[in-house]
Structure formats: structure tokens, C-alpha cells
Amino acid sequence: GLSCPGKLLIFHTTSLIETGHTSSSSGFFGTNKPKVPCLHASIFQPSESAVSVAKECVRQGCGVHLFVLSHQDVGGAWPGDIPYLTGGALHTYSHLQGELDRERFSTDLKRTVETDTGYKAELRIFVIRVSPDLRVSGCYGLFVPGPNPGRVTMATLDRWTTLAVELAHSRALDESRGVAIQVVLSYTLRSGDRRTRVHTVTLRCSRQLQDTFRHYQAQTLLTFYCKKSKEVRPLQELREELQTEVTEALACYRKHCCSASVSAGQLVLPQYLRALPVYINSLRKSEVLLPGLRSSVHQRLQQRCQVLRMDTCSTATHFYPVLLPLVSAINTQPEEALRCSAASLEPRGLYLVHAPLTLLLWVGTQVPACTLVELFNTSCFSSLPSGEVRTEGRDGCTESINVTSASRDIIKDILINSFNLWVVKQGDSCEEALQRHLVEDKSPNGGASYADFLYHLHVNSVRLLQ
Template identity: 35%
Template structure:
């Protein structure tokens, strides 16, 4: 693997250090791993830990003399001494039961109830898997993937399939006792796709026909996850479950759910229950999945309430991803779903991961937010982690920090690679410290602040009334800005609102957070949609939350065809739109192309190959392939925006003054929301009033 600098995308190629059975060097006291912040002394025979300052002996295999400035002569050859991020190949001490791990497995679990068969969804999934299984992730130096695959279908019962390479036909085994799920076979269930290709392809051809005449509409759900976890446990490997499900699990089985979508609970103290799991068994199941390295990816295709808060819990705790396609239509929604499935199967993932964050004296990590599970206060457990997941860490400053040595943070992640190799990935960073409050405001990362406030608020709604959570967010905003006004800003009239340069966008982002569907309890907003957005944000990184809360709005009519430059984004407000313009809006989940009633005919012709505004169809979910500069440039922009985001954004064509425009206007976040949220200007006035009260 090649050398690279630390990246915001977690699973990037890094230098792998292999010290054989010697393992990584750790401080005897604080257990921090060796990093560039450690100082060698006594000719390289001992070193001083940068985190706790204690003196440690250097193991004999690591001994080398120092140069004239007290640095090891092999400084640049050892990534742990010169890079902020690096990896060790872990020793058996870091493996379960002191045994090398096996490569992970992917289990595909398909809901074959009446609706999924009748809609053509099952056939779509099976047809796509035939080509996708050739693209399972592999290590760069490997010719083929080490990941094994297995297949389960289900409705009220479970069907396991034996796809052993020596078989002429796949064999089905039915598990009807869903109260006490067991795995009916071991040999032949998890297989190497290349070896069992003909049997697997045969199975995927047969599944839609096998259940073509089904009338079964009731489904189970928790036993499906339990069965997948038991299969991975029996095979002694970590892995992912890909579950394709469409309805509320109402069949008699553990994890059975009822419809509890009660609008009367909105804006009451009991509203928080809508975001909590309906039954305790899902939390216990999530805990077992994490303990066994079982990550759950859930693809939901609901046309009514399915209780995302309960069904998505295991997905969130295990580091999985939840995809949701409301009222799925085969023709309109297949491209989006298939793109999401492809990206998820092909992405690099770390399995059975444990993360620990260490700090130098003076501050400490106190809380963690993300698609994670925590059994104690220090170990962050993830059945899987990939490049689209982020963990947000809250630090508490509880002692004096040294301005000379700064503050040090080390993040260590122990995980199993896709080839079955146990590895330790170490990230180190040194931060400057200052005793001047003005320096804190000057270097503030507002985008990171919003990510933190969003996650802490979305966690708080599980235990506190939404009204209280919203009030706390407003108060915190006012306190931060009042503190700046009082201690850092120059004297000015009280009526003047003063914002730090690095925090000028804080109020607009905070208002967007307050207007998000999660924190706004209105009967028009489906409960499942609120629970879905809450879960997505909990695992988002800084760049994704930035776009999610404040969408990108590009004036497409201003495209310069002679340049590679993208038009500068404009503010998300109706006053920025124009009847003669076309605008592209994207927030990471949705993408809109808004067209004014007076859009020039040549622009319409170039994009849609139709003569006028009236001829544009809003049914299309993609632009036609046209051989002209304008169409090619816009398609290039769409692809670029999409390539940077984990979810595939379905394109929605919106014509001015037509009904779908109401949906588009919800994303013009600087305006007053149709659900009652304040405009940016009104929120600024509210915050200014709070600041004045705090300073009076």
C-alpha cells in the first residue's frame, strides 16, 4: 500500500507497518501508540511519551542512534515517526481468541412477500446481484475478493440456500420456527462466488419464479437479522447483512411491530417515544450483532408507516447504512436504488472495529456520536466502518493546557480488513493552545460546530421534549455570540449585532437545524421521515451535514460553456430565483432542477430536446443524453456533485407555479418554512434579542 497524507475520508490507502510478532510500541502508562509527538532520549534507548510525559524503554528491535538534533536517523523511513496517520498489522494479541480472523462475509436477505414479488423488486435485485457479485471489494494486491456470500429469502418464514460449488442445483432449507432461529446448514451456505458462480446464478434466476405465486403479505424482521448474525457467528467471521424489506413486520415473531404513528403525541412530552424503539428486543439484538461483528445494511421500500425508529436501530448501532425509497416505482426509482446498492457493495469497509481516543493532560473525550455502540465510556464499537461514516467526539477541557506543547489527540482503530487481516489504524494530531479567548473565536470551525450541535440535539430528543431541545440550541447560540460581544469585540452600539468573522454563518446554519423535520413536530411530516433523517445525520461527516442543512443552489442559466468552472452558488432564498432562470439544488439526499416560466427556449431545447417550457415533462428522473455543450456541461456537474456524496440523489424536475414546487420550496432554507420555521432574518432578530438580554 502506498504512502498518503491523512484524509477526511477514513479508509484511504496508508502505509502499513509490520513488525512481525513484536507489535506496535505503546506507552506503559497511558497506552498511547508511538507517534511523531514522542521524544527520544539517551541515544534512542528511551523515549518520552507526548501524551503523559512518562519515560519508556525502547524495545531492542527498535533501537537506533539519534542524529545531531536528537532525532532518530530512520525518522523518515518509519511512518509512525513522521506521519500523522499510519497502520500496523496487528499481532494475535489483538485478535479474538488469539486466532487470526477469517475474511468477512456478505449475506443477502430478500423479502419475498407478495408486494415485492408483484412489483418486480425481487427480480430487479436478483438480476443486479448477478453482475454485482463480480465487483466485491478486494485488496489492491489481490486478484479476487476474499469475501464469501450467502443468500436468504423470507416472508413469515426463512429460506436458507445451499449453493455449494459441487451441487448441480441450489438447495432450499426452510426455518419455520422463527421464535428460536437456527442456521440449518454451515457447509455450502457461505461460499466463494467465483467457485460457486454457476450455482449462485442459477439460484438468482430461480428466486423470482420460486415465489411467483405467493399470497403471503405478512413479514418478520428481527428473526431475519438474528439468522444472519447466527450464520456469521457459526462461520466465525464478521460481515454485512444486506436486507431488502418493504413493510411493517406484523407476523407473529420476536420483534413484531404495530402501527404507533400517533399524531396526537406531537408537541407533547411523549413525542420522544416516536424516536425510540417500540420494543426492547431491537436494542438487545443490536448489542449481540456488534459483539459478533455483524453489520446490518437495510434497504427499505415502504408505501406506508414501517416504524423506522425501531427497524433502523440495529442498522445505526452496527455501523450500517439505511436506505429508504418511499412508494418505490420500478421505472422511476430503480436507477437510484441500484446505484446505492452498487456503491455499498463495492466500498472499502473495516469490520469488527473498536476505536479509542486518547488525549494529553488537560482535556478528555467525554461523548461520542455516530453509527456506533458503546458498552462502556471509552470503547467505541462498530460492527463495520466505511468512508461515508463519521464519529463526532466531544472533548471537555478540565485542567490547564500548556501553550508550548499544545494539546494532543490520538485515535486508534482496531479492525479487520476485507481480506481478513487484523489491523490497527492510528491517527495523531497536535493542536495549538491559547489563553486568549479571541483566538478561539478567530479559529472556530463553524461547520464542525453545526455537526456537533445537530448530533447532540438529535441524541437529546430521545430523552427530552423537542421544545426544550430547540430552546437549548437558541440559548447556546446566543451565549456563544454574547460571550464574543462582551470579551472580544470592540465597543459599539447595543443595537448592533456583531458576529465573529469565523462564525458569520452560525445563525443561518442553526436556523436550518431548528427547521429540520426532525425538530419540527408537524402532522404533515411523516414520523418515519423524521426518524430516517435523524439516523442519517447521526453518522454524517462535517461536509455532509453542511450540505444537508444548507443545500447548494446553482444558477444553471449562468453556465460558462467555455470554462470548466461551476457557477457560484447563490443563497437559498426565493428572492434569488428568477422567472428567466434555471437552478439546480442539491442537499445530499435530493436534487432538484427548477425552471422558471420564462426560461429561454434555447436552454430548454439544449437540456430536454423540447421546444418550450410547456413541453417539459416533470415525470423524468434524469436528463436525456444530448450531444450539445450545455447538456454535457450540466451532466458533468451533476456527476461531480453526486460523486462526492454517499447517497444517490434522484433528480426531480420542477416547473415554476406547478404543484411539485411546494416540495422544492421547503429547501429554500433562508425563507420562512411552510411548516412554521422562522426566516433567517427573523431568527437573527430573535438571537440578537437574546444576546441583548444576556448583556443587560
């Protein structure tokens, strides 16, 4: 298979031992620990050897998929840079000793082999002549960056590949002509055929800030900022930059788009950016940018790579999960999603928390006995199963809990990544896993609550105008 594009599947069964020997610090299992301490080093910075191997994979069109069957959260080198930089993925399991791990391994392997993939991909972004003052200033995603942000080469791509593009202009754009951008994507199919797809997008321009704020989309901005966080810089600097950009945007809106009758103490948010502060606060205090209490470096690195692959809808759901009350779904249709706060949880309630990487079922201490019997075949709260259980997903796995037809439909609709269900009982030790997803509250790792963050944004934006 030398010099042949395709997928390289690696199954690693021994522990990832980090070593200080130079000869062992290369390739997939090389350590990212710098030999000389550097204040500006980031835990997310790939090693030079990993980047070198990834570049060779890109040149050959080889996507690496690594299955680590003896994953350990403590010690060892991080092996995930090369898989993600080549369009592949890293899958970790705990020695495949449990049935749940074996089922997940089988599902992951099947998806990896059957996913339609393009090889030796090249993405070129052109600004058509009607927009000579516009240029591509940045492109962000999971790929090996090159000298030209308007030209990206990738080893492989599939329907989950996502990128974020940043445009900049040196002079005022012509409102009457607008902006025209052309994207050319070329890739090779498994059959060897070369395909090229051309997309042309025309965008309006306006010198009126009100028009600009009117066309903002909070979820799109969140996705852009999330992918831009891939930059190798100190995490605290990235967190502060996020807060500064949102503060300046609110100050700009307050100065140019609000009436003179707005008092200094009145909070003003653009209509289409009302969700942006809660999104940005969730990103700032997530384990992508802030260490968790019980999360290892490996877990943070893997989660970061998974998040950077997400599209706009999945990114928004990850940083503001869907919180659904399910007790009412026993006999009627489920209610609307609730705010992600502990104040939304009632002891008599049963709630489903869904994010692209997580599916949690929170059970209150005062849930009616008839509901417990229908769901778990027991009427005693203390005897409920806790932790990870199996549900009937898209592949028809064997059930461990008898979910009702209504709630089963909800689970099947949102269980899109073959993740199993975690049952969390109120007051249980594993309830900390739920607290990380209640993004409007103060997080266990010290991240600010949404109310506190919004207050600081308001105060700082007013100060900028004084």
C-alpha cells in the first residue's frame, strides 16, 4: 500500500508509555513534552515529529484511524494528533473488557470502513474580481496548515469534515456590487476518479451597522470562534480574546444602533445575538479551554478534536445541550426544552440531557413509583442502575431499560453518534457529569455562571464608551 491513498487502521493493544528517549519520541506515540520549558507552549500543540508524519500522510492521501484498546487517562503520550490532522479519528477503549466497549468498538469500526471518503483533497478559495480588496485571512479546522490560508490540502475528507474561513478587506467594499467568493474542492474517489466541485457564493455588503447586526447568527459565530481556538496560543489568552471581542461587539451596537434614551444601567443585546453571550461563556469555561476537575489531558485533547470536527448545529448543541423533561412523555408529547440550569430540575422530574458527545438521563429522588416501574422495572429509587447503560439505538441494540415508546423515539432521534445512555440519580456521585452540562450555572472547574458573565460584559461594554 506504499504511495497508495486510503485508510490506515491501527489497533494498539499495549499501554501508551511516555518516554524521554529521543528515539521513542516520534511518530504516533511521541511525547508532546518540550525539552526546554516554554511559557507560550500549549498542551494542544502537536509535536514536530507528529506534524512531519501527518504531512507525509497528506501527500500520500492516507487517513489514519487509531483504535487504542488499552487507553489509560494517566501517563502515556497523546497519540491523537496524526489521526485528526489526516481526517481520521482516535477511538479509545478500556481494554474491551465490558460488553458496552465491545459494542462501541464494533460500531466504530463498521462506521470507519463504510464511510464514503475522498482522498488527496484540495480546497481553494478565490475572491472573484468584483471584490479585489477582499482576501482570505485565515482558515481553521483539523488539517495541517500551510503558508496560504486560501489553499488547504487534506489527506482525506468525508461528510463530517468542516472548516471555518475568515475574510478580511483592506478598504471599504462596494455596496452595489457586493462580494463574490468561489470555492473549488477537488478530491479522489475510492475508484480512482478525480472529482472537482465548484461553489460560488455572492454576499451583500452594507455600511450600516444595523444591517450587519441584523444578519448575524449566534450559532455561526460560536462555530467560528470554536474552530479558531485551534490556534496554538496560551489558553488564557484565547479565553480573554473571546471576552474582549464580544464586549467590543456589544459596545459597538450600543453606540451606533441604540436610541439615546437607553440608560447606562440598561442591558442591550442585538436581537439575533442574544444567545451569543451564553454560547461564548460556555466555550470559555469548557474543557476545550479550561481544565476540568477530573479530566485528564488525554480526555481534553480528544474532546477538543471531536468538537473541532462538528458542524454548526452540533457545535451549538454541544455548548448548550438540549434539556428535555421526560415525565410528561409517558402519556403525552414531551414538553419543550428547558434552560440548562439546576433550577430547571425538579425532584419529581425525569430529564434527558443531550449533547453530541453525551446522553444523560437524570432521575429525581421523588419520581413517581409508577414511572420507575415503567422505565426501570423497579419502584425503589435506591435500586436504580447508575452509570452507563444500553438503549435501543439505531442499530437495534439490546435494551437494558424499558423506555416507553414516546421516550424511546426521542432517544432514537438524538442518539446519532452511537453513545450509550448514562443514568444519573439525584445526589449520586456521578451527578458531577451532569453539572458540566448545566452551562448557565457556575461550572465545577470554576467557570463563571451565565448571569455573572453577562454582567461583566455589560459593565465592560459601558466602560468602553465612557
